[in-house]
Amino acid sequence: MDLRIFTEPQQGASYDTLLAVAKATEDLGFDAFFRSDHYLHMGSVDGLPGPTDAWITLAGLARETKRIRLGTLMTAGTFRLPGILAIQVAGVDQMSGGRVELGLGAGWFEEEHKAYGIPFPKEKFARLEEQLAIVTGLWATEVGQTFSHHGTYYDLTDSPALPKPAQAKVPVLIGGHGASRTPRLAAQYADEFNMPFGSIEDTQRQFGRVRAAAEEAGRKGDDLVYSSALVVCAGKDDAEVARRAAAIGREVDELKANGLAGSPAEIVDKIGRYTEVGAQRLYLQILDLEDLDHLELLSAQVQSQLS
Secondary structure (H helix, E strand, O other), X not given: OEEEEEEOHHHOOOHHHHHHHHHHHHHOOOOEEEEOOOOOOOOOOOOOOOOOOHHHHHHHHHHHOOOOEEEEOOEEOOOOOHHHHHHHXXXXXXXXXXXXXXXXXXXXXXXXXXXXXOOOOOOHHHHHHHHHHHHHHHHHOOOOOOEEEEOOOOEEEEEOOOOOOOOOOOOEEEEOOOOOHHHHHHHHHOOEEXXXXXXXXXXXXHHHHHHHHHHHOOXXXXXXXXXXXXXXXXXXXXXXXXXXXXXXXOOHHHHHHHOEEEOHHHHHHHHHHHHHOXXXXXXXXXXXXXXXXXXXXXXXXXXXXXX
């Protein structure tokens, strides 16, 4: 079971804070540092000092880390033209020495689009399908050849399809709860399918849908990595769990029901239940980015038991 650290910087984090978390992620032996791609805070937090751009952040971290994988859950398809996104991700992959992964989603948070003047189209999922075709098609085009795409929403003619990522293939992540279109899209384009914040039962059901869609598309179900993203709140005792829950504005019972919360032993046990339904990788959503002791506890008493 790979454990990855997943952050939500729009809730309030500077680049320096993210750098500290990324370095702790690397030093403590976690597999990867991922971040959300949002420009507006959610809920009652003030979001200070303001948002950071996902790919600018990852470019900086690419030069200041050495081992960990870096990526997004999920880059919003509404934020970037697909040709530009392919250039950005390839550049960050080069800067990292081939450690980047691209999670790409349709985009959903209308308020942040209004706040920063970003168009919020109605046909988001259909656009996402074209975006995936373009980004992966540009990367797959051989040097010296050109790439063209004439679709409903995007039109590319004789693109040189440069630059290329450092990796022969940048892993693409697709995720979500959708029962039909999401599994189909994952089967066509994804190297990894991520189930965000789902119950054990819903996760098992969605993994089954993706496996079936992959086989229908002519792939083996095991061709994809299956992962989950879950909020985590660990403590050495009940008081520490309660303190950490209060710090992120959540209730302990709710966190235990909907995420990974409690003692290290409780968390390891629940991770085992996700493993039983097919999860091979977990993204641990860390909401208090100042609490690096939390990461140390997860490394020493959760990750060590899963190795």
